[in-house]
Amino acid sequence: MSQASTLSNSLQLTSGTVLRNRLSKAAMQECLANASDNLPNSSHISLYKAWSQGNWGIVLTGNVMIDKRYLGDPCDICISRDALDNEVEMRAWREYASASKENGTIAIVQINHPGNQCFRGSGHRPLFGNGSEPIGPSSVQLTLAPPPLSNLLFPTSREMSTEEVEESIKLFVNAARVCMEAGFDGIELHAAHGYLVSSFNNPKSNQRTDRFAYSPSIPYTMEVLRELRRACPKPFIIGIKLNTADTVSADLCEDW
Numbered sequence: 001m002s003q004a005s006t007l008s009n010s011l012q013l014t015s016g017t018v019l020r021n022r023l024s025k026a027a028m029q030e031c032l033a034n035a036s037d038n039l040p041n042s043s044h045i046s047l048y049k050a051w052s053q054g055n056w057g058i059v060l061t062g063n064v065m066i067d068k069r070y071l072g073d074p075c076d077i078c079i080s081r082d083a084l085d086n087e088v089e090m091r092a093w094r095e096y097a098s099a100s101k102e103n104g105t106i107a108i109v110q111i112n113h114p115g116n117q118c119f120r121g122s123g124h125r126p127l128f129g130n131g132s133e134p135i136g137p138s139s140v141q142l143t144l145a146p147p148p149l150s151n152l153l154f155p156t157s158r159e160m161s162t163e164e165v166e167e168s169i170k171l172f173v174n175a176a177r178v179c180m181e182a183g184f185d186g187i188e189l190h191a192a193h194g195y196l197v198s199s200f201n202n203p204k205s206n207q208r209t210d211r212f213a214y215s216p217s218i219p220y221t222m223e224v225l226r227e228l229r230r231a232c233p234k235p236f237i238i239g240i241k242l243n244t245a246d247t248v249s250a251d252l253c254e255d256w
Helices: 003-007 042-052 087-100 147-153 162-182 196-200 219-231
Strands: 058-065 106-112 186-190 237-241
Touching: 042 058, 042 087, 087 162, 106 162, 106 237, 162 186, 162 219, 186 196, 186 219, 196 219, 219 237
Parallel strands: 058 106, 106 186, 186 237
Antiparallel strands: none
């Protein structure tokens, strides 16, 4: 059997969902939301209607954030804490799901929290002073640009309290529930590229001493996945994006 013919074969996931082939439209950040409400809009609808006509096995959305205070880009989509009780927001999500699922397409939402990669001005929080800093498992200064510029754009992150870590898990679950209620087929937990979930899995960026401390058993990530499945039973798809090394900083990658 040729590789090309293998790609065209159907595939049954452990959730029970059958994909018509093994091709996936990858998650790519759109930056199309209005920065005032961060909801899916007509631009997303048009784009994903087009994607849905491509005969993909899966269509993955770009980053969907879980906390409006912390965005990867000011124009990211974000699911609010009270979305399930907000009919205006849920209508936007149902329209987004419907467009993405046209032509029988399996549509999956990539949910994410940027962690310490939340640059100044991206998110509904103060630009300076208390509450302006990004958050992460430990206090880390990113070096994504020469130091003066990097320090300005990416302030040193604040270490999350245990309660804040637990709250972040609830926000991931909230986002997944919204996606399920809106009609999407599943979610992909973004646990790569040095974002929040990924940073919990790196001993250089996670120097905690509580139950979320770094361990090869990746306790934070596993708790997020367990809670996601508890809230969203099969056949709802729960996937995870992983990569073999973080790419946010040479310092964080050293010895990995």
